[in-house]
Amino acid sequence: MAASRLHNTEEDLNGESGSEASSIYQSGSVISTVPDRHGFLGGSQYSPERKQAIPPEVILRRERKWIRMLNNWNVFMTTNYRKVRERCRKGIPPSVRLRAWLNLCGGELLMKENPNLYEELLMRPGDPKYIEDIKKDLHRQFPHHEMFVENAPGQQELFQVLKAYSILNSKVGYCQAQAPIAAFLLMHMPAIQAFWCLVAVCDKYLVGYYSQEMETLQRDGDILFALLKRVSPVAYKHLKKQKMEPILYMTEWFLCVYTRTLPWESILRVWDMFLCEGVKVIFKVGLVLLKCCLGRTSLTKRCPTMYETLQVLRNPPHQIMEEEALVYQIQRLNLSEEDFEYEHQRQTLRRKAKDQASLPTANGNN
Structure with missing residues (x-):
């Protein structure tokens, strides 16, 4: 069982040939029964391979560095967290x-x-x-x-x-x-x-994300939208004009941490960074998707109504989501820790004020 969790060997991938051995019919379409190196059968949204494979010698060098780091984990995390973060951003072997x-x-x-x-x-x-x-x-x-x-x-x-x-x-x-x-x-x-x-x-x-009221998720949607104004004013104005609440397009992104959205290689890189740097990585990926889908007027013109906008955001172009392109755009975002902290405090206070305003007054009137 454990072997299937890692990628398959070349022998696995180049095993029995022929259409009968390598494919089945499912829902009217042919789907390969030979798994790719991540265990997916052909025809899955996750199947596309990375465009540029990392040279074996680079992988080996990174593996050795990671093994040394894992064997001295507490020391690295307490004295050299930046090195850990840098290596996570490059991708964990x-x-x-x-x-x-x-x-x-x-x-x-x-x-x-x-x-x-x-x-x-x-x-x-x-x-x-x-x-x-x-x-x-x-x-x-x-x-x-x-x-x-x-x-x-x-x-x-x-x-x-x-x-x-x-x-x-x-x-x-x-x-x-x-x-x-x-x-x-x-x-x-x-x-x-x-x-x-x-x-x-x-x-x-993801504290509070899975509560029935989804208050934390709604607040983080407001934070995402406020940060979008800094990152891409064009996308921000378009969504505001169409009165689209963030909860409409970011719920699955945040709740599932992009496991239902991105190609497989991209999910792995996002999770490498997410587990190291925390929830702000989820925000950054969302901001990149919003900016790349709606960040130019030529793109927003193709989305005259909320329906077209949602379709684009639920199915971003593949080139936007490709591993290296996505990571490159994430790292280009001009957002500091202070920006995230400021918006977190601002939106938290804003929601508290809104909740207090909706409470019954002292004399019993609403």
């Missing part, structure tokens, strides 16, 4: 990504502090409502990946991870957007490690 992600998000520490908790959670029955909702969503997660095709073992692991989290954090329980994140993590690591990474992501990085 696949061979060490599991260890790197576990250390970056704090999952490794959580696992050591709670050595038997995951197994104990699996023994508990769980809330019937959450259990039913989880079961309904299992078949929807990456159905073209070899781990999650019908009756594949990955679906049972996914069920267990999501169930365990719903018991551990019963206040949050289960939210549909957690499923693609848990499935994504399971492609890279065993279930117990995927569980603790999911706990870290939900409870540390």
